[in-house]
Amino acid sequence: MLNRSRSIVCYIQAKLARFSAAHNRHAWQSPKFSIPWFLPTMLSRYLSVLLSVRIALGAIYTSFAQLPTELNFDFIVVGGGGAGNVVANRLTENPAFSVLVLEAGPLPEGLNYSVPFFQFSLRHPNPRDWNYTTAPLTGISNQVQQYPRGRVLGGCTSMNGMQYVRGSNSDYDRYARVTGDPGWSWDSMLHYLKKSEHWTPPTDGHKTTGQFDPAVHGFNGLVGVSLSGSPLGLSEFVPRSLQVTRELPDQFPFNLDYNSGTPIGVGTTTFLPTVLLIHLLCWRGWTQTTIKNGKRSNSYTSYLAPEFIARPNLHVLLNSQVTRIIQTSQSPKKFMTVEFAENREGLRHRLTASKEVVISAGALETPKLLLNSGIGDGTALRSFGIQTLVDLPDVGKNLSVQVGFSVDFFTNSTDTTDSIYLNETLQNMLLDEWIATDGGGVLGWSGSTQLSHWNRLPDSLFETFPDPSSGPDSPHCGAGPSNGLSSATSSGAHFIAAMASLATPTSRGTISLNTTDPFDQPIIDLACLTTDFDIAAVREAMKLSLLFLSTPAWDGYILGPANNITNATSDADLEAYARAHSAPNGHVVGTASMSPRGADWGVVDPDLLVKGVAQLRIVDASILPYVPAANTQAAVYALAERASDLIKAKWA
Numbered sequence: 001m002l003n004r005s006r007s008i009v010c011y012i013q014a015k016l017a018r019f020s021a022a023h024n025r026h027a028w029q030s031p032k033f034s035i036p037w038f039l040p041t042m043l044s045r046y047l048s049v050l051l052s053v054r055i056a057l058g059a060i061y062t063s064f065a066q067l068p069t070e071l072n073f074d075f076i077v078v079g080g081g082g083a084g085n086v087v088a089n090r091l092t093e094n095p096a097f098s099v100l101v102l103e104a105g106p107l108p109e110g111l112n113y114s115v116p117f118f119q120f121s122l123r124h125p126n127p128r129d130w131n132y133t134t135a136p137l138t139g140i141s142n143q144v145q146q147y148p149r150g151r152v153l154g155g156c157t158s159m160n161g162m163q164y165v166r167g168s169n170s171d172y173d174r175y176a177r178v179t180g181d182p183g184w185s186w187d188s189m190l191h192y193l194k195k196s197e198h199w200t201p202p203t204d205g206h207k208t209t210g211q212f213d214p215a216v217h218g219f220n221g222l223v224g225v226s227l228s229g230s231p232l233g234l235s236e237f238v239p240r241s242l243q244v245t246r247e248l249p250d251q252f253p254f255n256l257d258y259n260s261g262t263p264i265g266v267g268t269t270t271f272l273p274t275v276l277l278i279h280l281l282c283w284r285g286w287t288q289t290t291i292k293n294g295k296r297s298n299s300y301t302s303y304l305a306p307e308f309i310a311r312p313n314l315h316v317l318l319n320s321q322v323t324r325i326i327q328t329s330q331s332p333k334k335f336m337t338v339e340f341a342e343n344r345e346g347l348r349h350r351l352t353a354s355k356e357v358v359i360s361a362g363a364l365e366t367p368k369l370l371l372n373s374g375i376g377d378g379t380a381l382r383s384f385g386i387q388t389l390v391d392l393p394d395v396g397k398n399l400s401v402q403v404g405f406s407v408d409f410f411t412n413s414t415d416t417t418d419s420i421y422l423n424e425t426l427q428n429m430l431l432d433e434w435i436a437t438d439g440g441g442v443l444g445w446s447g448s449t450q451l452s453h454w455n456r457l458p459d460s461l462f463e464t465f466p467d468p469s470s471g472p473d474s475p476h477c478g479a480g481p482s483n484g485l486s487s488a489t490s491s492g493a494h495f496i497a498a499m500a501s502l503a504t505p506t507s508r509g510t511i512s513l514n515t516t517d518p519f520d521q522p523i524i525d526l527a528c529l530t531t532d533f534d535i536a537a538v539r540e541a542m543k544l545s546l547l548f549l550s551t552p553a554w555d556g557y558i559l560g561p562a563n564n565i566t567n568a569t570s571d572a573d574l575e576a577y578a579r580a581h582s583a584p585n586g587h588v589v590g591t592a593s594m595s596p597r598g599a600d601w602g603v604v605d606p607d608l609l610v611k612g613v614a615q616l617r618i619v620d621a622s623i624l625p626y627v628p629a630a631n632t633q634a635a636v637y638a639l640a641e642r643a644s645d646l647i648k649a650k651w652a
């Protein structure tokens with residue numbers, strides 16, 4: 001009930017806000033029918049109050065003062081993001097465990113957090129974001145770029161691109177190999193990938209036979225995953241893209257389901273008749289996203305859904321940033337107390353867990369928290385005057401993030417996302433449709449391309465460089481087109497973009513302290529494109545993407561290049577373009593990496609306990625030693641599912 005009433009309230013608020021805005025802008029009034037100007041705002045405020053009252057009645061508290069003083073916690077989870085909410089949910093399946101989640105941010109309130117198509121509006125600096133900037137990106141012309149991360153319940157799953165991509169089976173087998181723990185292998189993790197997933201039909205109810213492989217999906221999990229039910233792109237972009245896979249089946253083979261463990265496609269010219277048959281069945285496209293019934297499904301709406309938050313043993317305290325984990329015993333070393341505050345000036349509170357503290361603060365904040373707690377590289381800690389309590393030199397190191405860029409072309413088609421981004425009237429009409437149909441229409445989709453592409457790079461590249469992929473069936477890059485730009489200008493033109501992203505970067509960055517104030521951002525050195533392989537690889541990925549757009553399938557659709565890359569045919573030109581226009585994506589991992597038990601590197605053992613410390617675990621993207629050749633949320637949900645089982649088994 002809590003979530004449902006919250007979204008209804010949000011819809012009504014949005015309608016009222018739009019009415020207010022229209023009224024203010026256009027003095028909307030008819031001689032026959034006039035509404036006092038203050039009424040919508042007043043009603044909206046009333047609804048806000050109603051909403052906050054409901055929240056206070058649940059186990060989500062918005063301030064420390066609301067937290068009942070008589071509560072004791074077996075587990076304290078730091079961070080209610082992609083991983084933290086999974087752990088909180090699964091541990092509280094045992095009524096004997098009591099769990100507190102401490103989340104730095106507030107609820108993801110507002111329509112834009114629900115409407116998938118509005119995802120890009122969440123990326124601008126806002127109070128529900130950490131509002132980070134990167135250190136100068138030496139591989140990208142020394143640019144300092146904004147680097148959005150969700151500071152909100154649900155973490156980055158509340159504001160991400162919603163792509164649901166698991167990675168290849170060899171990505172997981174490599175985790176098992178590197179850690180010496182077969183529990184991280186694909187065969188073991190497929191169970192957890194399915195356990196977290198709730199496959200749902202697309203909003204338009206179209207037949208999905210032949211558009212995905214049901215055998216590899218989960219139908220009883222919690223995070224909604226679906227195919228697009230949006231008509232956008234179907235008239236031109238999707239059929240033309242499918243035509244390319246017929247024209248270039250060797251380079252762009254068809255793949256029924258890239259989440260099967262073999263994402264790069266199975267069809268080749270040898271199987272051409274089958275491929276053609278499948279194409280006929282699959283003409284609508286098959287990108288998978290974490291969208292359920294046309295609404296974003298994140299770790300909050302799924303793992304903290306009303307039936308779970310109603311559990312008497314599950315508590316979530318918002319607006320509470322953990323500033324330090326405090327050592328509570330020397331032998332064995334334990335850090336059972338967390339210190340937290342609402343903001344820089346706020347009173348520091350302390351709470352102690354009786355069984356474990358689980359850090360799920362994400363790949364940027366987890367290392368910062370460890371360092372501020374005296375867990376990290378002794379030399380670096382000393383330079384900040386922080387006492388080294390656990391000397392773990394790899395905290396904050398080994399950061400791995402993907403990077404990408406696009407080349408844009410003008411198209412004469414209006415069947416593009418920018419047609420909507422640039423047209424407020426159309427947006428309002430589509431929003432009305434989305435509300436009236438409870439998630440249907442164009443806005444019930446993420447706005448990203450309906451067809452996804454995962455590719456290997458040419459073998460010739462590996463005559464010069466070692467192959468960094470996890471195996472021969474694992475992709476190096478995503479390379480393909482997108483019908484429209486999220487950042488379209490108001491020129492009135494329409495675009496198709498050739499996109500290229502590097503899924504197997506070899507550059508490694510760091511997270512380090514900038515100051516000892518936990519409310520300051522760390523130094524985020526993403527080190528993108530700092531190896532020769534990475535720059536060669538994005539260049540080759542872009543060539544693949546441009547090849548995709550070069551076939552007769554696009555005749556009469558592409559008008560010409562929109563960037564000054566018209567003559568960029570040489571490697572040097574492409575490299576220069578990539579260095580000027582690349583950006584890291586949000587798929588960052590590795591800063592508190594797993595390593596084998598007893599190894600003198602890494603930060604956590606394969607059971608995710610911090611090395612040398614009892615009862616302190618890290619469960620989030622930071623523990624992955626390599627970024628999967630994919631977007632990262634599917635892997636994070638699954639690793640958190642497995643971690644929950646490990647914790648439950650330990651305390652059974």
Ligand SMILES: Cc1cc2nc3c(=O)[nH]c(=O)nc-3n(C[C@H](O)[C@H](O)[C@H](O)COP(=O)(O)OP(=O)(O)OC[C@H]3O[C@@H](n4cnc5c(N)ncnc54)[C@H](O)[C@@H]3O)c2cc1C
Nearest residue numbers: 079081082083104155156161162163322362586621631633
């Ligand atoms: C812009 C963007 C787009 C993305 N797009 C996709 C996509 O399309 N598909 C995909 O699979 N993945 C995507 N990702 C990545 C994916 O969302 C993340 O990999 C995933 O959410 C990581 O989960 P996590 O639990 O490690 O961290 P998070 O989800 O970031 O959760 C960490 C939580 O901890 C909280 N926190 C941090 N520090 C503290 C503290 N000290 N005290 C209390 N709370 C704290 C944070 O506020 C946050 O809520 C994207 C990420 C971004 C940023």
